[in-house]
Amino acid sequence: MVLLYLADSVYARCGDDVYGLRVFGKEFFEDYLKVFDSVVICAREEIVDRPPAGRPQVTSDRIRFIGIPNVHGWKWMMGINQQSRKTLEESLAIADAVVARVPSSLGEAGMYAARRVGKPFLGEVVGDPWDSISNYGSNPIYKLFALWYFYRFQRFVKGLDMASYVSRRVLERRYPAHADAATEEYSSIRLPGDFILSPRTYKNSPRPIAMLCLSSFLGYKRHVDLINACSVLKQRSIPFTLHLVGDGPTQSQIRKKVAYLGITEDVVFHGYIADPRLLLEKIDACHVTVVPSAQEGLPRSMLEGMARGLGAIGSDVGGIPDLTRDSESFATGDYERLADILTEVATDPGRLSEMSAHAIGISQNYTSRILSPRRVRMYTLLRDRVSRP
Structure with a gap:
């Protein structure tokens, strides 16, 4: 047939x-x-x-x-x-x-x-x-x-x-x-079974905290909210590095936004990474994965990060709430709440450890x-x- x-x-x-x-x-x-x-x-x-x-x-x-x-x-x-x-x-x-x-x-x-x-x-x-x-x-x-x-x-x-x-x-x-x-x-x-790692345990807060956003640059992906939240972290003197993986039509606009807010040294644009091994290295080098989108089905990028032990933070749309905890969820466009979550996570190693354990448990269902x-x-x-x- x-x-x-x-x-x-x-x-x-x-x-x-x-x-x-x-x-x-x-x-x-x-x-x-x-x-x-x-x-x-x-x-x-x-x-x-x-x-x-x-x-x-x-x-x-x-x-x-x-x-x-x-x-x-x-x-x-x-x-x-x-x-x-x-x-x-x-x-x-x-x-x-x-x-x-x-x-x-x-x-x-x-x-x-x-x-x-x-x-x-x-x-x-x-x-x-x-x-x-x-x-x-x-x-x-x-x-x-x-x-x-x-x-x-x-x-x-x-x-x-x-x-x-x-x-x-x-x-x-x-x-x-x-x-x-x-x-x-x-x-x-x-997800292959051997792709899923063990939960990470943090005794101290990572400095800087490394955040990953693996997403195409499209308007509804709402990179702008994540950039605005990062600006708030900068004002609060929270050390961070944001890794942006992907390409798309709004990338130039986001680059200008990053420069305008004065966080160029804290944000890395990697572009589209074709090599799976190199992409995995970038994922494993981060602590949390963030999906600020206004629309998602079930975000593969978030789940792949969670399978490697990254804590997950995301907007409350589509299938994202199926993956994140309520305490790490925010309304679409509410970058101030996102900044608060990132601040709390960056300064609380115990919570970061709990997020990693939750991430591994959820990823095993996929x-x-x-x-x-x-x-x-x-x-x-x-x-x-x-x-x-």
């Missing part, structure tokens, strides 16, 4: 080879392939001249890729174009069932197309469009569009017969499927041993709903 996988991710094509993002290599599709004979990926593509550094190859004898135009912005958010829709229907014709990471324009179009031809569909809810769009910028039009998309996505999920959530605590409550739908909670995170059976159960149910002659 053939599974069609849909997502708004952008894959890179170099000749006959196709490359996914760092965490979407062949291993990402292992659980799908435990149930289905092969997977067809239908997603946006960009043509490159050389294999992109740090991005894993995804195509194999059991994984095929069909690309659609790499359209961005309002044109993509309002719906896929004519050529993309035609490619989607051609992809659907060779598949027996469909799974899509949503919210996504391609995923939503895929659900309605699958329904027309009577093929089962599983929606994997991995994010909240309200949080991401409403916090993308200060222009009021974002709030209006977010409200429109919120109700549209609610209606979409309500129509699903099968749905999974990275967080029941937030996403399933806000976007419930209908009462008779089959639902499950799991994420795409696959290993393949725990999550793989949940995913396989849903994929098996999806396969069993395929109509047979």
Whole structure:
């Protein structure tokens, strides 16, 4: 049987080879392939001249890729174009069932197309469009569009017969499927057991405290709140070093903010780190991981840091509260509360030790041993709903 996988991710094509993002290599599709004979990926593509550094190859004898135009912005958010829709229907014709990471324009179009031809569909809810769009910028039009998309996505999920959530605590409550739908909670995170370390114990407060923010530079990631909180730490004479890993369109703006606040010597911009070993070294050299985002599903970067013993501090959106303790959570945009938390953590080694123990305990719930059976159960149910002659 053939599974069609849909997502708004952008894959890179170099000749006959196709490359996914760092965490979407062949291993990402292992659980799908435990149930289905092969997977067809239908997603946006960009043509490159050389294999992109740090991005894993995804195509194999059991994984095929069909690309659609790499359209961005309002044109993509309002719906896929004519050529993309035609490619989607051609992809659907060779598949027996469909799974899509949503919210996504391609995923939503895929659900309605699958329904027309009577093929089962599983929606994997991995994010909240309200949080991401409403916090993308200060222009009021974002709030209006977010409200429109919120109700549209609610209606979409309500129509699903099968749905999974990275967080029941937030996403399933806000976007419930209908009462008779089959639902499950799991994420795409696959932490190897040997990746998880033992909890760290601090006898003294680290000076400086090393903070990690591993995130793309996008408006809704709210780096600005973390920078403002760091400025407060500077005023309080709390020694710190902030490590920013990632790239994106708002990086230049954040650099200017750092310079304006006079904390250039305390903030390190590492850019995108393609080498997994080098990235792991940066993670292990820090004490806490901070995710100030206005929208997250279940932040992989936070969980990877927690698995290495880093204490976790994050905003109260999406799946972040599933990972952090209430005492290390703050309302989106409340950089003063974030500064207070960072001050307390930087000056209390006992609390930092407790945070590390909590982080290791939580990360153990996100290993393949725990999550793989949940995913396989849903994929098996999806396969069993395929109509047979």
